Amino acid sequence: AQSVTQPDIHITVSEGASLELRCNYSYGATPYLFWYVQSPGQGLQLLLKYFSGDTLVQGIKGFEAEFKRSQSSFNLRKPSVHWSDAAEYFCAVGGRDNDMRFGAGTRLTVKP
Amino acid sequence: AAGVIQSPRHLIKEKRETATLKCYPIPRHDTVYWYQQGPGQDPQFLISFYEKMQSDKGSIPDRFSAQQFSDYHSELNMSSLELGDSALYFCASSPEGTGSNTEAFFGQGTRLTVV
Numbered sequence: 213a214q215s216v217t218q219p220d221i222h223i224t225v226s227e228g229a230s231l232e233l234r235c236n237y238s239y240g241a242t243p244y245l246f247w248y249v250q251s252p253g254q255g256l257q258l259l260l261k262y263f264s265g266d267t268l269v270q271g272i273k274g275f276e277a278e279f280k281r282s283q284s285s286f287n288l289r290k291p292s293v294h295w296s297d298a299a300e301y302f303c304a305v306g307g308r309d310n311d312m313r314f315g316a317g318t319r320l321t322v323k324p
Numbered sequence: 325a326a327g328v329i330q331s332p333r334h335l336i337k338e339k340r341e342t343a344t345l346k347c348y349p350i351p352r353h354d355t356v357y358w359y360q361q362g363p364g365q366d367p368q369f370l371i372s373f374y375e376k377m378q379s380d381k382g383s384i385p386d387r388f389s390a391q392q393f394s395d396y397h398s399e400l401n402m403s404s405l406e407l408g409d410s411a412l413y414f415c416a417s418s419p420e421g422t423g424s425n426t427e428a429f430f431g432q433g434t435r436l437t438v439v
Contacts, residue, residue: 312428313369
């Protein structure tokens with residue numbers, strides 16, 4: 213069964229600093245990987261996704277993620293964080309015939 | 325652009341009551357997913373439908389049932405509500421068949437509070 217682990221429950225970074233959110237997955241076949249962002253009381257917005265091809269994927273709002281099969285990871289990065297990036301971030305994994313399973317989420321706090 | 329519509333946005337029910345949550349997918353999306361997100365929790369997959377048939381089942385309690393109608397909207401029926409059912413319920417839709425090999429678009433969610 214597929215599963216996702218986000219090791220960091222809460223991360224605090226200063227505005228303008230770089231960001232990396234970790235995601236490790238477990239899946240028996242080629243995974244489909246997603247990062248979603250959720251602002252308080254809001255729905256889930258897709259930041260980016262990986263299905264195949266180039267292992268470095270670009271998303272919205274300046275985010276990118278790199279798929280590393282050898283490490284079963286799909287870490288989310290942003291070179292310079294903005295205060296508006298403060299939110300909850302969810303990594304999710306799925307497959308061709310499976311529905312998505314989410315990680316526990318990482319809450320990002322941005323210091324002025 | 326049209327998005328996934330969920331109604332109601334907020335719902336307050338008493339224990340042992342029944343609730344019905346509705347989801348209207350994006351036009352031409354034939355797959356609908358339901359997720360439950362408890363306070364401070366990650367979304368947990370409940371159930372999904374493709375072309376009006378149940379396609380996958382997650383951690384959905386027996387007290388809950390769901391269906392997808394001919395117009396592709398879906399309803400989640402919850403009976404004998406318990407305090408622990410208080411959560412944000414998300415619906416998502418995706419086009420062109422089953423599975424998450426396509427992008428799932430999420431609605432804003434229905435916040436259910438059981439008192």
